[in-house]
Amino acid sequence: AQSVTQLGSxxxxxxxxxxxxxxxxxxxxxxxxxxxxxxxxxxLQLLLKYTSAATLVKGINGFEAEFKKSxxxxxxxxxxxxxxxxxxxxxxxxDSGGYQKVTFGTGTKLQVIP
Amino acid sequence: xxxxxxxxxxxxxxSGTSVKIECRSLDFQATTMFxxxxxxxxxxxxxxxxxxxxxxxxxxxxxxxxxxxxxxxLTLSTLTVTSAHPEDSSFYICSAHGREGNIQYFGAGTRxxxx
Numbered sequence: 001a002q003s004v005t006q007l008g009s010x011x012x013x014x015x016x017x018x019x020x021x022x023x024x025x026x027x028x029x030x031x032x033x034x035x036x037x038x039x040x041x042x043x044l045q046l047l048l049k050y051t052s053a054a055t056l057v058k059g060i061n062g063f064e065a066e067f068k069k070s071x072x073x074x075x076x077x078x079x080x081x082x083x084x085x086x087x088x089x090x091x092x093x094x095d096s097g098g099y100q101k102v103t104f105g106t107g108t109k110l111q112v113i114p
Numbered sequence: 115x116x117x118x119x120x121x122x123x124x125x126x127x128x129s130g131t132s133v134k135i136e137c138r139s140l141d142f143q144a145t146t147m148f149x150x151x152x153x154x155x156x157x158x159x160x161x162x163x164x165x166x167x168x169x170x171x172x173x174x175x176x177x178x179x180x181x182x183x184x185x186x187x188l189t190l191s192t193l194t195v196t197s198a199h200p201e202d203s204s205f206y207i208c209s210a211h212g213r214e215g216n217i218q219y220f221g222a223g224t225r226x227x228x229x
Contacts, residue, residue, distance in 0.1 A: 036220075041209050043120070043220035044158075090157060101148065102218055104159045 002090045003029040006105035014113050019063075019078040021108045023091030033074040034092040034102065035065055044090065050074060061085070064103065086112045117141055118210050120221025127198055128229055135193045135224045137208030143188035144210035148179070148218065152205040163189040204229045 007022040025031055032051050036044040048059025055067040065076045074091060091105040117140040127133050143157055145166045150158040162183050163171040171181035179227055180202075182194040191210075205225050209218040 034217075041205075041223065043118075043218070043222040044209075046217060049217060065140065101160060101163060103160075104157045109155075 002093045002095065002103050003011075003032065004093050004103060004105040006089075006091050006108050008108055009106065010109050011013045011049070012111040012113060013081045015083055016080050019076070019081045019085065019110065021076040021089050021091075021110065023074045023076065023105060024064075025074060025091075025093045027093055027095070029095050032094045032100075033065075033067060034094075035059065035063070035074075035076050036092060036104075038088045038090065038107075039067065042085075047089075081110075081112045083112050083114065086110055101114050118144075118219045118221045120208055120224055122224060124225045124227075125137045125223060126227045126229065129199055130197055132180055133198055133226060135195075135208070135211070135226075137191045137193070137221050139189045139210045139219075142168065142210075144191075145188060147185060147191040147208055147210045149183060149191075149193050150209070151206045152207060152223075154205075158207060161193075166191075173190045195226065198226070200228045202226065 003026045005024045034049045035047040037047050038044050047063050048057045050057050050067045058064045063078045065074050068075050088107050089110050090107050092102045094100040094102045119138045121136045147164040149161045151161050152158050160173050161176045164183045164185040166188050168225045172178050185191040205223050207223040209220045
């Protein structure tokens with residue numbers, strides 16, 4: 001069985017400050033890991049993915065995440081928060097290999113304070 | 115990237131009626147699509163896996179007769195909520211695997227309100 005745990009359901013940062021959203025995973029096989037962003041009343045948009053290549057993954061909108069096997073973590077970071085980053089962020093895991101179902105974390109709502 | 119279209123985006127219906135939600139992959143063929151349900155301020159819960167040309171695979175606790183899934187073509191899957199009740203009110207989201215296989219592309223979601 002696979003699962004992800006997102007620490008902190010709400011995170012608030014000041015505009016221009018570092019964004020750090022935490023995700024720890026559990027998987028019995030090498031995982032594929034994802035971060036998705038969801039804006040109100042919309043579907044999910046893929047920010048970035050880890051699929052066993054480089055451990056530091058760069059995504060869209062200036063986000064990046066680092067896969068740390070020893071810590072079973074895949075935290076999402078952005079050096080400088082922008083007001084438009086305010087949204088809900090979901091970490092997700094699937095078994096390696098294509099066409100596997102994905103398990104989502106409970107989400108972290110990011111608030112950016114002007 | 116791949117585009118998944120979901121329709122309608124919002125539907126309001128009376129209790130006891132049935133509602134059909136469509137999920138289309140616009141620029142790729144999707145042999146596998148997924149249907150999720152999302153309650154307010156919660157994560158996505160997988161309801162079922164829709165396979166083209168075969169029966170859907172439902173997650174534990176999801177009523178097959180309540181949530182009918184049809185995946186008749188490589189670009190279209192439908193979810194029909196039969197005899198809808200107020201407790202079925204939720205945000206329903208579909209997704210499809212793109213060509214890469216390990217990435218899911220999501221529709222914009224359908225908000226169902228049952229009166």
